[in-house]
Amino acid sequence: MAAADLGAVEWERSKVTNQDLNLLKKLGITKKPKAVCFPSEESYPAPPMGYRVSFVDHLIRGLSAPIHPFLRGLLFVYGLQLHHLTPNSILHISIFITLCEAFLGVSPNWALWKRIFFCRRNGSHNVAYNIGGVVISIRSTANYFDVKLPDSVQGWRKRWLYIREENHGCAEDNIPPFDGDEKILRRRSWDAEATEEERASTEALMTRIRELQNTRGKELSGIQIIVYFLKSRVQPLQARKFPLWKYTGDEDVDRLSTDLEVKDLEKLVRKITSLSKKDSIPSSCRVKPYSAAHALPKDAASEGTASAQSPPLAVSPKNKRKRDDVEDSGTSKPEEADPSSQKAAYDPYLGTLISSDEEEEVPTADVAARTSTSHTLVASETPVEGEETSPPRQNVDTATPPSSPRAPLSKRARTEIIPEPTLQLSSSSNPLLEDPLIKDLLRIGTQFVGYREYASKAEEKLAEANERANTLAQQLEQSEKARKKAELDAVGARAEADKAKADAAGVEDLRKKLHDAETSLSEHITAQSAREEAILKRIRTQNRRFVARTAQEYELEDPDNDPLLDAVSFLEFHGTEAREGIDEAKAGLLRLFPYFFPKKEAPATFLNLAKCFNTPEDLGLKMRHENQKVAVESTVALVADSQQTIDWTKVGDTDQIEQLKWRSLVKAAKPNTKKILAYLGVKPASTPSSSRPEV
Helix, strand or coil: HHHHHHHHHHHCCCCCCCHHHHHEEEEEECCCCEEECCCCCCCCCCCCCCCCEEEHHHHHCCCCCCCHHHHHHHHHHCCCCCCCCCHHHHHHHHHHHHHHHHHHCCCCCCHHHHHHHHECCCCCCCCCCCCCCCCECCCCCCCCCCCCCCCCCCHHHHHHEECCCCCCCCCHHHHCCCCCCCCCCHHHHHCCCCCHHHHHHHEEEEHHHHHHHHHHCCCHHHHHHHHHHHHHHHCCCECCCHHHHHHCCHHHHHCCCCCCCCCHHHHHHHHHHHCCCCCCCCCCCCCCCCCCCCCCCCCCCCCCCCCCCCCCCCCHHHHHHCCCHCCCCCCCCCCCHHHCCCCCCHHHHHHHHCCCCCCCCCCCCCCCCCCCCCCCCCCCCCCCCCCCCCCCCCCCCCCCCCCCCCCCCCCCCCCCCCCCCCCCCCCCHHHHHCHHHHHHHHHHHHHHHHHHHHHHHHHHHHHHHHHHHHHHHHHHHHHHHHHHHHHHHHHHHHHHHHHHHHHHHHHHHHHHHHHHHHHHHHHHHHHHHHHHHHHHHHHHHHHHHHHHHCCCCCCCCCCCCCCHHHHHHHHHHHHHHHHHHHHHHHHHHHHHHHHCCCCCCCCHHHHHHHHHHHCCCHHHHHHHHHHHHHHHHHHHHHHHHHCCCHHHHCCCCHHHHCCCHHHHHHHHHHHHHHHHHHHHHHCCCCCCCCCCCCC
């Protein structure tokens, strides 16, 4: 089987399950319309226009489009495509970017990356993978986090899909076009190590990493970093508007979804690591990450100030030299351009971009420009077949061209009068050649031939200069576009700042209103407390009055332990007693009213009824007199009616009366006997008898 067909053999029909779809939905990756496209029946990726090939296991480990510039730079420097990396390698890059932005407070650092990681082939001498054929590994000498990754991820190669490549306005943030047949070729950059200068510049960051791991009580682990970027719902490998040290929480513009439930988060952490159900999942980091609420310290390294802080923006595919030009070298040499047009950020990578382990660099010969024919004396140049010939010249001072394609052109070539050449047409001497005129003609002809070749070289260099000028013009146009974009961004930033100021003013106004409301509420509560205290005082006074008048005190069986409510309860008891007393008094007065006021109608209200009995005269004495008068009149009438002489001292003794009529009349008048005796002024004996009163 041909090596070119090896990559195609590894692909098969995609087997994305419903469980994978639900997980992508929870993570917010499929939130945008048409963000993900699933293959139908094809067994080899054929992404639609605007889509790139990816894997479910890459997406759940922090990958999203458009990709982070650091990841794009790694793919360019290492000469890889996304499907060449294993899921564990994707997770290593996500952890590194999260570590740099959220815990170190710097942009992803290329020099730091080289101190910790390197690339190696995934497979053996019998198996050469194309999908997942490259593994990002931690150097044995690096003091780095123990991430606890699984030894292998089962079936991840079968769960492939298409993700939409958003137009981010810059080719450096886009995923390289898919090429499933591209061979993986080892490069020198795979084993690139940090230089002494880079090691010195990153020593402070390595010291900080050791502190994060070993600070007692605040140890940071790789699992905690994974939990942090999964909980924050920001994909580390996505090109974002703001770095993680400006993360604003639930309202952050780079968040893909809301917070995951605890059970879903723990399940996802166990899925992408080697932790089992028995292992506990940390709910948060012991070290507080940098964010908008926890700003970077003032002495933090500024973003992008050093050339080794982040990898260069990868060139677009149209400017990249085809790898087939260099047999199995895996290299992609940069285009020849003037050094002034090269970005400073590219410098740390030139050594890793030029050549691979399988090729040797061939230095460019420092060849002097010829001002004569190929037979003219030049610096160690052999004759070229088919060129014109002329006698060699001696003591020729010519301009030396630049030693590399990037060296600047000389301003003007130095020329001098060429000494007289010696032309020998045969072995014998020719007198004609000794003629001074002929010598001058030969000298002028030789100079003409040299100037013609020099003009040809000058034209070639002028063409090169024009190409460089065109390149500079294109770069200038790109810079102008970038400047306009920066101006637009600045205008947008100013608008956001003005909006933030307006919001701040609104917040300050709301705070003032809230303070006024709190003050008013406090005053209202104070007034209400004073009013309740006054009501309580009055109720207690009424209770004391009731107790003083009724001599009756009550005890609550189940008090509310509230002075106001308890006082009201006592007042209710006193009111109940007063109402019952009034009812009893009214009933008694109504029964007595006919006796005292036989000719009047009883009033309907208790107050009017009481006023009738509460008069200046003694109603009892008046009634007694009236009753005695009636009794006397009745007795006199009785005596007159009986026509008998009565011994008044024996009136009460009814046994002395023989006539039945008299006896009945006396019995009827007997209840008024005492009244009659009292009216007559007769006092009864000390031991009166109700039946036989003695006079």
